[in-house]
Amino acid sequence: MILKKIESCSAHSGVIGLGYVGLPLMVAIANAGFRVTGIDICQHKLERLKNGISDVPDVPNSVLESFIKSGQIQVTDDFSVISELDTVNICVPTPLSENNTPDIQYISAAVEQIAEHLREEQLIILESTTYPGTTEEVVLPMLQPTVKNTTQSSDTQHSPDRNSSDTKGTLQVGKDFYLAYSPERIEPGNSTFYMTNTPKVIGGVTPKCTQIAKAFYEQYINKTHTVSSPRIAEMVKLLENTFRSVNIGLINEVALICDRMGMDVWEIIDAAATKPFGFMPFYPGPGPGGHCIPIDPHYLSWKARTYQYHARFIELASEINRSMPKYVFDKVIHALNRQRKSLNGSRILVIGVAYKKDIGDTRESPAFEVMRLMLDNGAKILYHDPHVSNIILRGEDTYHSETLTTSIIESVDCVVILTDHSSIDYEFVVRYAGTVVDTRNATRSIQNSSSKIIKL
Numbered sequence: 001m002i003l004k005k006i007e008s009c010s011a012h013s014g015v016i017g018l019g020y021v022g023l024p025l026m027v028a029i030a031n032a033g034f035r036v037t038g039i040d041i042c043q044h045k046l047e048r049l050k051n052g053i054s055d056v057p058d059v060p061n062s063v064l065e066s067f068i069k070s071g072q073i074q075v076t077d078d079f080s081v082i083s084e085l086d087t088v089n090i091c092v093p094t095p096l097s098e099n100n101t102p103d104i105q106y107i108s109a110a111v112e113q114i115a116e117h118l119r120e121e122q123l124i125i126l127e128s129t130t131y132p133g134t135t136e137e138v139v140l141p142m143l144q145p146t147v148k149n150t151t152q153s154s155d156t157q158h159s160p161d162r163n164s165s166d167t168k169g170t171l172q173v174g175k176d177f178y179l180a181y182s183p184e185r186i187e188p189g190n191s192t193f194y195m196t197n198t199p200k201v202i203g204g205v206t207p208k209c210t211q212i213a214k215a216f217y218e219q220y221i222n223k224t225h226t227v228s229s230p231r232i233a234e235m236v237k238l239l240e241n242t243f244r245s246v247n248i249g250l251i252n253e254v255a256l257i258c259d260r261m262g263m264d265v266w267e268i269i270d271a272a273a274t275k276p277f278g279f280m281p282f283y284p285g286p287g288p289g290g291h292c293i294p295i296d297p298h299y300l301s302w303k304a305r306t307y308q309y310h311a312r313f314i315e316l317a318s319e320i321n322r323s324m325p326k327y328v329f330d331k332v333i334h335a336l337n338r339q340r341k342s343l344n345g346s347r348i349l350v351i352g353v354a355y356k357k358d359i360g361d362t363r364e365s366p367a368f369e370v371m372r373l374m375l376d377n378g379a380k381i382l383y384h385d386p387h388v389s390n391i392i393l394r395g396e397d398t399y400h401s402e403t404l405t406t407s408i409i410e411s412v413d414c415v416v417i418l419t420d421h422s423s424i425d426y427e428f429v430v431r432y433a434g435t436v437v438d439t440r441n442a443t444r445s446i447q448n449s450s451s452k453i454i455k456l
Contacts, residue, residue: 002121009033011086021184022091028195032220038075082117131303135181135230174206180213181230183237189359199223203233241296247282249317255284266441287324287366289355325369344378349412352419360387367418
């Protein structure tokens with residue numbers, strides 16, 4: 001039985017989607033002693049993984065290479081291997097459509113493959129961020145096609161025998177296979193909280209589903225927390241990231257107010273943070289990035305609208321956050337005006353294009369929008385990022401990271417700090433720059449040249 005296989009770590013596990021979530025998960029499962037097969041459709045990625053080359057900084061090449069060479073980890077684009085797996089974790093992207101509505105096509109595609117190869121005694125876990133109801137309203141009917149009423153009442157949601165008259169010849173959830181939702185909690189570059197020491201929230205379609213999923217995660221996660229349903233677990237993830245989005249939106253708005261009033265928002269935050277209760281510091285910037293904060297609140301507000309509720313507070317925070325690249329753009333224009341220069345024709349050096357410090361992840365990075373705004377208005381853009389060697393801004397135009405030299409800094413009209421990587425010598429930058437727009441308070445310790453610096 002699957003529970004015995006899990007508890008003895010003899011189960012054959014699978015992970016669909018080998019990106020920033022799936023790859024660390026696959027390695028964590030393997031580290032617990034399981035044999036793991038990773039599935040992805042990107043041939044370039046698979047070739048690199050087969051050669052022990054990790055695309056995720058949190059997974060060292062040496063660790064991945066060891067598991068690949070031993071055969072404990074295998075990677076493939078062949079979905080038929082699902083029929084051999086005991087557990088399957090779905091870790092595929094969930095982007096937004098052009099009109100900011102959920103795009104779950106990758107979840108549907110993965111589940112379609114699982115449904116084709118589903119067998120008895122398999123555990124299926126969705127980890128991709130999504131709106132409440134996806135597991136039961138989308139995934140479950142694909143795996144158990146005869147389920148008709150997937151929005152279950154409290155007295156039926158844990159009844160694996162529901163619709164029993166319709167399920168003859170069909171694998172039944174909670175009896176023949178097990179389905180759960182457990183939101184990923186990955187933060188790239190976080191050396192304090194990582195896969196194994198971050199508590200895992202788990203919500204199964206039935207109590208047995210929750211039990212099996214909990215047993216699986218307990219083999220390699222230090223602490224688990226079960227909830228009453230997948231919908232609750234899905235909502236937990238959205239709450240976590242909407243909390244961050246709203247607070248970032250709040251502090252961005254405070255930064256805009258402080259700018260109008262001629263006050264230093266960074267000094268104000270530092271002072272407020274001395275209060276040992278009732279306050280948590282958030283910091284302004286050119287806009288939030290990454291795979292969660294710019295996207296997840298839209299999943300929640302979209303779902304709320306299906307219940308005839310307008311999530312005004314959430315949407316306002318997202319609106320403020322989305323406005324920050326334009327605000328930074330205006331700051332650059334102001335910095336150039338002080339030198340009697342026009343943005344059109346000016347050379348701008350951007351420092352940092354990753355969405356957060358000390359990593360190379362550029363997903364949803366606000367730096368790209370700031371740079372495009374400057375390009376669209378005639379500026380010539382250069383950039384330096386020790387973690388990102390090249391980027392594509394418009395069409396097929398590729399930009400390469402410049403070496404941060406005296407001549408490069410002196411050759412530009414303005415330096416714009418968009419990501420405050422720790423390895424950069426900001427005193428050196430300010431010394432040779434004509435003017436600096438600092439959106440991250442990276443120059444906070446520099447006093448002698450403060451007249452050159454324009455802060456957010």
